[in-house]
Amino acid sequence: MATPGILQRSLRDPTLTTEAKFWPGGIPSFIKSPTENFTLEAYDFPPLAKGWYRFVRENWVSSDDETDDSKGQQRRSLIEFPRYQGDRFSQEELSSYGCCYHPKVAPWELCLTADAPRLSTNWALWLKIQLLFYDYNRMNGYVAEDTYTITPKENDSITLDNIKRYQGLETANFDIVAFNNVGEAVYDSLHPPPIIVDDYALNTGLVLLVLSYVNGVPYEGYRMRALNFFSLSELILGLGKRLEVLLEPYGGAGQDPVDERIYFDNEAFDMKKPLLEILLTESEDLGAEDEEVEETLNEIAPGYLEAEAEGDGLAEGFDIFSSEFELD
Helix, strand or coil: CCCCCHHHHHCCCCCCCHHHHCCCCCCCCCCCCCCCCCCCCHHHHHHHCHHHHHHHHHHCCCCCCCCHHHHHHHHHHHHHCCCCCCCCCCHHHHHCCCCCCCCCCCCEEEEECCCCCCCCHHHHHHHHHHHHCEECCCCCEECEEEEEECCCCCCCCCCCCCHHHHHHHCCCCCCCEEECCCCCEEECCCCCCCEEECHHHHHHCEEEEEEECCCCCEEEEEEEEHHHHHHHHHHHHHCCCCHHHHHCCCCCCCECCCCCCEEECCCCCCCCCCHHHHHHHHCCCCCCCHHHHHHHHHHHCCCHHHHHHHCCCCCCCCCHHHCCCCCC
């Protein structure tokens, strides 16, 4: 049986202020990325930015009353810190020094880029997308470990070309961005990319994976069904397969007519249909019995199916974060 509350433990409800989301005054012009497009093996990335990891570890100041905003301010101040001049450490020092703030080898993360105010239609679709990422076959929990939102600046939108800037640089997120030995911003291209949930994904069930070079420049994107991630996740996290290799046979349903870098692997489906109907009729991986799936849904999201039925397929009044099973 599923564990009540496991979905709530997996999701977080970020409430960053505008100051924490965006670099005050804009990202400094001195921050550059390598001009060359290249990827790295996993073991090659830490040495690329090891001087930066040491610099952060030596200069980070912890406090008992720190907040998301204050930590964001400190991360930005470290990037601007005049003492950091790239590789100022000897190779002997670096070889014996552990890495800190290196992007972890993590499960999937859901990244919402669509506008989804609480209790709106988009919010109801966002909840449904999240519930599609539960492993209903083997009851192994939530395929995506974490969720967060990226809000674009006024008069801007999230695209393939700026996703890394919003994801890493705007928030000075050291899980995403680091700096090499000449002070250029670099991104771990083998760190699992965020599963982007945009307006298109909310309405079609086809979420977006974006593959980028170390300099943050995207080179391919894949539209895939949210409910078919179980097998892909097992191959990557369980067997250590590389995402790029696994995605090679994908994209059989064609290319995006607007952006040829994006391939479609599956046909879209109507996200406004009831969740249980979607799971039972659209999933390629689902092996559980109908009754088992419904029972699991009632355990991980108590009251959701009833709220969805009242809303004709959309649980607009349902808030998973205030569920009676929510755990601290």
